[in-house]
Structures are given as C-alpha cells and as structure tokens.
Amino acid sequence: MADEKTGRPNRRSKPGVDLAAEPAPPVRSAQARPDAPQETTVEPPTISVVGIGASAGGIEALGRFFDAMPADSGCAFVVVLHLDPKHESEMARVLASHTTMQVAQVVDGMRIVSDRVYVIAPDTDLKISHGGLHVSRPAEVRGNRHPVDVLFRSLAADQRERAIAIVLSGTGSNGTEGLKDIRAEGGMSLIQAPETAKFDGMPRSAIAANLADHVLAPEQMPDRVLAYTRHGYVAAPIETAPAVLGGGEAKIEQVLEILRARSGYDFSSYKRSTQRRRIYRRLGLKNIETLSGYLDELRANPDEITTLVSDLMINVTGFFRDAEAWKTLSDLVIAPLVAERESGATIRIWVPACSTGEEAYSIAMLVMEHAAAAGKRFDLKVFATDAQEDNLRKGRDGVYPAAAVAEFPPERIQHFFDRLDGNFQVSKELRDTIVFAQHNLLRDPPFSRLDLVSCRNFLIYLEPDAQQRVIALCHFALRRGGHLFLGNAETVGHLDDLFESCSKKWRIYRRVGPTRHDLIDYREHRRPVGPDWTDKPASPPPDSAASVAETARRALLERYAPASVLIDRKGRALYFHGTTRDYLEQPPGEPTRDLLSMVREGLALKLRSAIRDASRENRSVTVSARTRSSKTGAVTMTVVPLTGRPGESGHLLVSFTPQGPEAGGGPAAPRDETAETASGERALQEELKATRAELRSTVEHLETANEELKASNEEATSMNEELQSTNEELETSKEELQSFNEELNTVNSQLQHKIGELEAATNDLNNLLAGSETATLFLDEKLRIKWFAPATKELFDLVSTDIGRPIAHFARKFADDNLIIDAETVLKKLAPILAE
Incomplete structure (x- = not known):
C-alpha cells in the first residue's frame, strides 16, 4: 500500500489492503434467523479490544509492547496519544515498523477487526461503539483535553469485561478517570511500571488511585493480555461462571468466610450474582482456572484478600453523575431547603457509601451555591461515610485529576478548587463542611435529624432483605419532611408508605409519617469466640470490715x-x-x-x-x-x-x-x-480605679494596634488576591506548556524515527554507488562538489576534503573543454546532456 502523500510503499502493510478505506463488514441483525449463513458475521462478537493510552515517551513504550505482541493474538489494538493538532501524524507508519499487523490511522465509522492496530488522528477524540470506531472534534480547548479518558470510558461501555486498558509513559493524570469505568465494568487494566517509563506521571496517577490490576514493563504486558483473553472469564459467557468455577455456592461461601475471618467484612447481604462475577474476574486477572486454586491463593496471599474486598465493594463515583438527576435534586430539594431555612441555621446531610467523596462534595457545592445566591450562610455538615479507610483518606485529601472536573463551568472550578501539580484540590472552605468517617451501613447505627440522605447506586448490589433494612434506616435518620436520593435503578420497594415520591424518574423521595422504631434492625456484631469473651464470674465482694468503715x-x-x-x-x-x-x-x-x-x-x-x-x-x-x-x-x-x-x-x-x-x-x-466591710470596700474601690485606668490604657493601645492590623490585613488581602491570580495564571500556563511539551515530545519521537530511516536509506545509497564502477560526481547549483564515487578518482585527483570546492579548480585527466559549460546548461534547462 503506498502512502498517499509521499507515494512511498508502506513496507509493513499487507499488499492490496487499505485500512482507511476498508468497508464495514456486515453485522448480523437482531432479527436474523438462527440458521442464517455464517458468512453474515465477519468478526466474532467476543473479540477483545485493547485500548492503549500514552503521552510523552509513549512511542518508545509502544514499540517495546508491539515488538513482544504476536501478530495473531486475536485482539484489536486502539492507540491514543497526545498529538500535535496542527501536524500530520506519522504514528501509523512508526508503529508499522514494530509489528506485522496492519496499522491504520482511524477514520470515522471504521469497523474493529482482530489483529489490527488503530491509531488516533490528530485533533480528534476517539470512541468505541457497537464494534466501530467513531471520531469527533474535541469539546475542550487545546491543553485541557483528555483523549485517553474518552477512549477508556467508551471502551468500558462497549466491551465490558472484555475491555483491556493499558496506560503507558506520559505526564499528568490522563487515563485515571477512564480506568474507573474499566474497573466498574469488570475489565482489566495494565499500568507501565514507573521505573521503566520515560515520564511516569500517568502511570503513577493510575497506581495512586488504586486502579492498577497489573504493573509491568511494556514488553511483559503481551503475555498477561493473552492469558486474560484466553481465560474463561473472557472467552466464556459470564452465565457459565458457576460451572466453570466448580464447587458452586459452597465454594463461594468459603471465599466469603475467609473474607469475614481475615478482613472483618461480611458480604452475606450482597447479591450472589455480583459476588460470582467479581470473584470470577479475580480468577481471570490471576490466571487461575478453578475456585479451589483461588481459595489457596486467598489463604496464602493477604494482599489478594484486600484486593478482593475492594473489588466486591465496587467503588464507582464521580462529580454530578447523571447531570439531569442532580439538576432535579437542586430544583426540588436544595433550593426549597435553602429558601425556608434562616441564615445561620444548621443543614445536615448524609452520604453513606461515599467512596472517594465526589458525591458528598457535589451536594455541598450545590448547597453553598444556592446559599450564596440567597445571601445566606448555613452551618452545613455533610457526613460522608464509607467502610474502607483508604477511600476516606482520598476523600479527606480532596485531590482529583483534571478529567474529573473537565465538565465543570469555570466559575465553579475557580470557586471550589485549587490547582495542585496538574490536579485539582477541593478548597479548604468546602473540605471543612465534610466530615469523613468510617461506617458500615449494614452494621452500624445511622445518623439522625438529617435533611437529606444521598444513597445512590448502593442498593443495587444488595439482596432485597438488606435493601429494605437500609431504606428503613434512612427513614429513621431523616427528620420529618427530609429527602432520600437514590440511584436511577433503585426504589424504596414495599416501604412506599414511609415515603412519597418527588421525582419518579430520578428517584427522589420525601419522608412521611412518624419514626418507625419497629423497622430498625440493630444487628449485633459477630464477636470472636474465645476465653476473653466468655461470661466471667462476678467479682468477689470487698472485705466486709473495710466496707463497714467506709460506710461509717x-x-x-x-x-x-x-x-x-x-x-x-x-x-x-x-x-x-x-x-x-x-x-x-x-x-x-x-x-x-x-x-x-x-x-x-x-x-x-x-x-x-x-x-x-x-x-x-x-x-x-x-x-x-x-x-x-x-x-x-x-x-x-x-x-x-x-x-x-x-x-x-x-x-x-x-x-x-x-x-x-x-x-x-x-x-x-x-x-x-x-x-x-469598710476595709474591703476601700480595697475594692482602689482596685476598681486602677483597673479602670489600666483598661483605658489597654483600650487605647488596642485601638491603635487594631487600626495598624486592619491596614496590614487590607494590604495582605490585596497581595494575596494578586498572588492567587498570578498563581492561577501560572498554573494554567504550566498545564498548557505541559500539553505542548507532550505534543512536541511525540513529534520529536516521530522525527527521530524518520531520521533513522533517512540515515539507513542514505547508507544504502552510498553503499550502492560506492560499489559501482561508474564514476559519479554530485555537484550543487554553484558546481561545487557534494559527493563523488571512488571510481571518479581515475578522472580527477580528488580526496574527501575536496567536498565543497568548485569542480573548476581541479585538473582533469581527460580532454573535455565543454564539461563546465554542459553542467551549467543542464542546471538552466533541467535536461540531460550525453557526451563521450
């Protein structure tokens, strides 16, 4: 296949196939007959798509990855880098030198085919949908784009457990937010080991967010990818999991018992289907074929217990997820609550199962925005609770990647966030309104006198019995007229007499009726069995003589x-x-x-x-x-x-x-x-006079000091505002420069690859001419020597240092008075002259 711009052949592409122009293969319709011919489906529906995100230093890592990846893996590879939007990309040609798979730059509507590599085009966002690739113009301005996150999110939604995401060398945090969706849908993530990356910002961001299933060097990743795609978790439908796991429910119960004994977490109230799916995922990630083998892994590896607990507690959250639901909450609950409360009143909100805190901060931002618009200030307390201390630590820090707030309006970012090393940290004023605390909603008593409880997308993981217990707890925790905010797929069930619906579509409910203590199920903790917990005999009575003396x-x-x-x-x-x-x-x-x-x-x-x-x-x-x-x-x-x-x-x-x-x-x-009395009164009067004089002097000093402090405070405030403004401008400039640097680094890598090819071609040409017996002499437009073949020495006395000197300065060993004139004529007419 020839390059349309240069006309040079692409030596790695298979002849006669143009990926960019490849038509979409037919897809079997949902209405097709079961006995339809096999030819109607070109690609099997279980193809695994590997999304690869990289930035600065990523070309080298991609080369190492594809050098080790077999060409017949059965996977499709979609590569996204930070490319300069104003220059043509050479990435497809560069990667083609590292693999025999066909490599193409993506055009809109291209179908995904196995054993192919697809590379993002400059100045585009790339998404995967229904087995096809779709490109669009980025909505964000240059320097604030997150193309890797865009790819990973669409990959998770389209491929689910078959999705494989790889994060390679790069700066910043691009890819971290998208990996959350990969984890939630049950896919696999591989992160380049930071010590092997030219730039370790992107890998370290993903690792710090606890989103790395494997941390490996690029050349070690292909083996892990192939093992995962060939495991039953990916190769077989999830419905076959019980049969593949072996042992059925008894084995699952053994896994849960180990978690209960070793970690203290009781998952008996969680849906068994979710448990099977997440445990099956761990088998796929560890490349373990049977549940018995996984039980041995759990017994021998405490880290795997921690990882499985984190997997079973699916931590999926984000700022203002389902924007329309949050707008409805703002209009129906937050705005009336702010309007009816007097300034200075208390507003209490609870966000159970808060994960890393984004939802709690979202609610606090809404309340503070409405309060500011109404000219009020409230004693706002948002209780954000979770069972995992690691999530709470991240929530207290309040540091999130730039992609997490990419859709925020600029004024919200300016008001509630501070820039911090390419990320965003929640402002101290907003952080002070949130109280993060460890709390297990299924085990610990609830808070009380709350105006709002936001318990979104937690009930969907619980059995119906546990769902009703949680709903009853929320009713108990709310004050009369308080509101409950659930996820889109959740309802209050048969306890609808405790709530009235405010928004059926977005699951917003208002508490009605008195507090129902009969519905609260305070379950006692399971205590370890041992001698320390057995009933002990009562203490012997104290000595009777001592008791009588004390009584007397x-x-x-x-x-x-x-x-x-x-x-x-x-x-x-x-x-x-x-x-x-x-x-x-x-x-x-x-x-x-x-x-x-x-x-x-x-x-x-x-x-x-x-x-x-x-x-x-x-x-x-x-x-x-x-x-x-x-x-x-x-x-x-x-x-x-x-x-x-x-x-x-x-x-x-x-x-x-x-x-x-x-x-x-x-x-x-x-x-x-x-x-x-007289002496005391005189002493008090004298003391009172001295105190008054001292008080007057103190007041005068305080007034003077207060004026000076006020002036100093005004100056400090002014300087602080100027410094804050300067800092924001510098942070913005830093991010833009960082983005430009990543693009330049990618362009530089492509140019280095190009230079290497040109050097190889030059060496080949030199070897060809040097090995020829034809006397060949290259001259520039001023007839100065640029290069000569060794055979030319028989006609001119030339040495290597003569390059750059005019040919007229040299004596000829042959008779041709028209040589110089003929050369000048060729330059003018651009037509060859042959002479003996």
Missing part, C-alpha cells in the same frame, strides 16, 4: 461536715459535698463552673476577698455575710487551702455554715463585720 465515714461526713465546694485557684468548682442549694444556684444561660457566679446574692463580695487572701497567704480565711434569702440569713464561709496532699496544692475548699440567732461564730472566730 460517709455517714459522719453527711451528718456533721458542712456543705462544701472544692475549687481550683481560678474559682472553678470541681466537686460538691453536701446540700449547697441554700448557698449556690445556677445563673440563667449556659451552665457555668465559676463559683462566684453561682453563690447567692450578698455572698460574692466577701467570698471573693476570702479566696484571694487564702490563695495569696496560703492560710485559712473565714468571713461572714448575709444573704437576702429569709431562709438562709447569715452565713459563715471558710476558705481552706489544701496543702496536705500531693497534687492538690492548687485547690481550695470552701465551706458554708449557717449562723443561728445565738451563734457567736463558726469554726474560727469571724472578723469584725463593720471594720472588715
């Missing part, structure tokens, strides 16, 4: 000890003894531990003085005062520093003793009341 001491204290309060040096109550209600009462408002705030009117002045004196002089102080309570009357208050016991040197004991009409005093002789 307690009775004497209650009978004869005055009402007392233990306080610290700051006047905070630590312990109350006896009946103190005649002397203390809690003031209105929030509860307090300040003793002086609790004493009844008339006692505070004397008690403050006594506490101060006792603390300063470290001695017992007794004062008397009179309350306005007719019942209590005069009271003797004794403040005693507790210095006798270690560790209590900072405590004071305040005792209250009522004075009878005839009583002359208490435990210590009280001071003269009149003299003490």
Whole structure:
C-alpha cells in the first residue's frame, strides 16, 4: 500500500489492503434467523479490544509492547496519544515498523477487526461503539483535553469485561478517570511500571488511585493480555461462571468466610450474582482456572484478600453523575431547603457509601451555591461515610485529576478548587463542611435529624432483605419532611408508605409519617469466640470490715461536715459535698463552673476577698455575710487551702455554715463585720480605679494596634488576591506548556524515527554507488562538489576534503573543454546532456 502523500510503499502493510478505506463488514441483525449463513458475521462478537493510552515517551513504550505482541493474538489494538493538532501524524507508519499487523490511522465509522492496530488522528477524540470506531472534534480547548479518558470510558461501555486498558509513559493524570469505568465494568487494566517509563506521571496517577490490576514493563504486558483473553472469564459467557468455577455456592461461601475471618467484612447481604462475577474476574486477572486454586491463593496471599474486598465493594463515583438527576435534586430539594431555612441555621446531610467523596462534595457545592445566591450562610455538615479507610483518606485529601472536573463551568472550578501539580484540590472552605468517617451501613447505627440522605447506586448490589433494612434506616435518620436520593435503578420497594415520591424518574423521595422504631434492625456484631469473651464470674465482694468503715465515714461526713465546694485557684468548682442549694444556684444561660457566679446574692463580695487572701497567704480565711434569702440569713464561709496532699496544692475548699440567732461564730472566730466591710470596700474601690485606668490604657493601645492590623490585613488581602491570580495564571500556563511539551515530545519521537530511516536509506545509497564502477560526481547549483564515487578518482585527483570546492579548480585527466559549460546548461534547462 503506498502512502498517499509521499507515494512511498508502506513496507509493513499487507499488499492490496487499505485500512482507511476498508468497508464495514456486515453485522448480523437482531432479527436474523438462527440458521442464517455464517458468512453474515465477519468478526466474532467476543473479540477483545485493547485500548492503549500514552503521552510523552509513549512511542518508545509502544514499540517495546508491539515488538513482544504476536501478530495473531486475536485482539484489536486502539492507540491514543497526545498529538500535535496542527501536524500530520506519522504514528501509523512508526508503529508499522514494530509489528506485522496492519496499522491504520482511524477514520470515522471504521469497523474493529482482530489483529489490527488503530491509531488516533490528530485533533480528534476517539470512541468505541457497537464494534466501530467513531471520531469527533474535541469539546475542550487545546491543553485541557483528555483523549485517553474518552477512549477508556467508551471502551468500558462497549466491551465490558472484555475491555483491556493499558496506560503507558506520559505526564499528568490522563487515563485515571477512564480506568474507573474499566474497573466498574469488570475489565482489566495494565499500568507501565514507573521505573521503566520515560515520564511516569500517568502511570503513577493510575497506581495512586488504586486502579492498577497489573504493573509491568511494556514488553511483559503481551503475555498477561493473552492469558486474560484466553481465560474463561473472557472467552466464556459470564452465565457459565458457576460451572466453570466448580464447587458452586459452597465454594463461594468459603471465599466469603475467609473474607469475614481475615478482613472483618461480611458480604452475606450482597447479591450472589455480583459476588460470582467479581470473584470470577479475580480468577481471570490471576490466571487461575478453578475456585479451589483461588481459595489457596486467598489463604496464602493477604494482599489478594484486600484486593478482593475492594473489588466486591465496587467503588464507582464521580462529580454530578447523571447531570439531569442532580439538576432535579437542586430544583426540588436544595433550593426549597435553602429558601425556608434562616441564615445561620444548621443543614445536615448524609452520604453513606461515599467512596472517594465526589458525591458528598457535589451536594455541598450545590448547597453553598444556592446559599450564596440567597445571601445566606448555613452551618452545613455533610457526613460522608464509607467502610474502607483508604477511600476516606482520598476523600479527606480532596485531590482529583483534571478529567474529573473537565465538565465543570469555570466559575465553579475557580470557586471550589485549587490547582495542585496538574490536579485539582477541593478548597479548604468546602473540605471543612465534610466530615469523613468510617461506617458500615449494614452494621452500624445511622445518623439522625438529617435533611437529606444521598444513597445512590448502593442498593443495587444488595439482596432485597438488606435493601429494605437500609431504606428503613434512612427513614429513621431523616427528620420529618427530609429527602432520600437514590440511584436511577433503585426504589424504596414495599416501604412506599414511609415515603412519597418527588421525582419518579430520578428517584427522589420525601419522608412521611412518624419514626418507625419497629423497622430498625440493630444487628449485633459477630464477636470472636474465645476465653476473653466468655461470661466471667462476678467479682468477689470487698472485705466486709473495710466496707463497714467506709460506710461509717460517709455517714459522719453527711451528718456533721458542712456543705462544701472544692475549687481550683481560678474559682472553678470541681466537686460538691453536701446540700449547697441554700448557698449556690445556677445563673440563667449556659451552665457555668465559676463559683462566684453561682453563690447567692450578698455572698460574692466577701467570698471573693476570702479566696484571694487564702490563695495569696496560703492560710485559712473565714468571713461572714448575709444573704437576702429569709431562709438562709447569715452565713459563715471558710476558705481552706489544701496543702496536705500531693497534687492538690492548687485547690481550695470552701465551706458554708449557717449562723443561728445565738451563734457567736463558726469554726474560727469571724472578723469584725463593720471594720472588715469598710476595709474591703476601700480595697475594692482602689482596685476598681486602677483597673479602670489600666483598661483605658489597654483600650487605647488596642485601638491603635487594631487600626495598624486592619491596614496590614487590607494590604495582605490585596497581595494575596494578586498572588492567587498570578498563581492561577501560572498554573494554567504550566498545564498548557505541559500539553505542548507532550505534543512536541511525540513529534520529536516521530522525527527521530524518520531520521533513522533517512540515515539507513542514505547508507544504502552510498553503499550502492560506492560499489559501482561508474564514476559519479554530485555537484550543487554553484558546481561545487557534494559527493563523488571512488571510481571518479581515475578522472580527477580528488580526496574527501575536496567536498565543497568548485569542480573548476581541479585538473582533469581527460580532454573535455565543454564539461563546465554542459553542467551549467543542464542546471538552466533541467535536461540531460550525453557526451563521450
């Protein structure tokens, strides 16, 4: 096949076949008869498609991959790279030198055929649909495109468990979001080992997201691809899984029992069909043929237990998945909730099974956007819970690849995200509204008094019994009138009397009726069986003599000890003894531990003085005062520093003793009341004057400092805004430069390959002419020597250093006076001249 632009033959392509112009093979219609001729189906429906994504440094990795891949693997390979949209791509010709499979640049509508390689065209997005390849113009601007994610998502939807995705060398995070869909549909992902990649950004991003089924060098991947495609998981229909697995349900139960014993996760409530499919997938990835062999792998490899748990808990999420459903939620639930709540009120939302947190952040963004539009601020709390701590850690970090927010409007990205090394991190303000916590919805008690519960696409993995338990828990958790947001394929089932439908299409429900405690099933944890958990005998009764002595001491204290309060040096109550209600009462408002705030009117002045004196002089102080309570009357208050016991040197004991009409005093002789009152009042007045003067001085200093701080804060705010703006511009420029660098790197790799071919062709030509006995001399337009064959030395005395000198400078060993004139004539007329 000749290249249309250069006319040169493509030495790797099979003669007479033009892939770009290849017609689509007929596809058997759904209405075809079972006995229709076999010729109506050109390709078997079970062909495995391998999607390969790469960027900078990817050409070298692709070469190593295809050098090791057999030409008769039965797979089709679709390659997507970051190509310069303004230059023609040479990728098809470059890859053709590494494989005998036919290689073509994709045109729209091309059918996928096994043992072929398809390469993306510049300035296009490539998708797979119904076994065909479809190209379109990218919606994103140059520098913000994610063609690998586009390919992987369409590959997952079209091929499901047969989909194989490979991420090779490149910068950034392109491909990570698409791998989530590959994992969700049960396909396989292979990631280039970072140490073997020229640029390890894309491989490390996929590995960090825990989306790598295998991490290998490119030349090791073909063996893994072939083993996977030939395994029963891909080669046989999934409906045959029980027969292929061997042992049936008993073996599946053994797998679940190992998970329950080793990891603590109980999957008995999950749908058995999902469990079979995901376990069967693990057999395919590990290239294990029988379930008995996989049980041995689980017993010997703890990492496989962790991986299987993650696979069974299918973590598929994203920002605003099903955009129309989120718009309906915004209009029917969020907007009315924000409108009816007063500014400063609390809004509580729960997102169980939150995975890595995208859904929780989506709800928080909606609430904050509506609140800002209404000019309100709320105490927003979004409880995001999941059973896996690794998911919660990623959610708390709030760092997501650029492809995850590619469809966001610019103002939303600017408001809620910060750029971070080519990714986007959720802003601190938004992160502070989310509380991530480990929680198992099937085992742990729910939250309460919630305005909204978003439990999307979790019920579809559960048995009907467990689904109803979860629905009942959500009803219990919601406040009256709260809303439940489910996935498109989920309903409240026979518990429809607990909810009324707000949107049947998008599964939004409003709670009705009272709280139903009878529907809540609080299941007790399974506890390990062992000696530590058996019932233990009651502790032996304490020594009877010690018990009698303690009882006597307690009775004497209650009978004869005055009402007392233990306080610290700051006047905070630590312990109350006896009946103190005649002397203390809690003031209105929030509860307090300040003793002086609790004493009844008339006692505070004397008690403050006594506490101060006792603390300063470290001695017992007794004062008397009179309350306005007719019942209590005069009271003797004794403040005693507790210095006798270690560790209590900072405590004071305040005792209250009522004075009878005839009583002359208490435990210590009280001071003269009149003299003490006058002295105390004078001391308080002087202290009050000094305090006021100091307060005025402090206020003046604070006002001056506040003005200076205000000015500094304004300057800092202005500088921060400028720096933030500059940082955003630099980040944008960095991403654009990174994209350009990837494109230039790809172009450079293609040019290097081209140079290698030209050097080989030049060497071949030189060898051909050098081996010829014909005297050949190459001249430029100024008749200077460019190259000469060795046989020319018989006609001219030439050496290698003469290249570049005019031919007229050399003496000829033959007679031809017209040589120079003939050469000039040929240059002018571009017609050959023959002479002897």
